[in-house]
Amino acid sequence: MMLDNLSIPEGIEKEPELPVPSMEDQKKIVAELKRLEEAGKLTPEILEEFMTGKRKPE
Numbered sequence: 808m809m810l811d812n813l814s815i816p817e818g819i820e821k822e823p824e825l826p827v828p829s830m831e832d833q834k835k836i837v838a839e840l841k842r843l844e845e846a847g848k849l850t851p852e853i854l855e856e857f858m859t860g861k862r863k864p865e
Contacts (some may be wrong), residue, residue: 828860835864 828836836857843849856862 832864839864 813847840849840854843853853862857864
């Protein structure tokens with residue numbers, strides 16, 4: 808298996824637990840990301856905001 812020698816970066820376990828969005832919210836987020844992507848407005852920053860919960864689907 809390729810992942811055997813994968814090391815976990817220092818400090819990663821200190822990250823606060825992110826709340827997992829509900830299935831409903833996950834669907835909304837996916838739809839929003841697709842919409843932004845199709846509009847050419849999806850940036851890594853926006854993607855990160857959705858993944859970290861800073862941005863919520865409209």
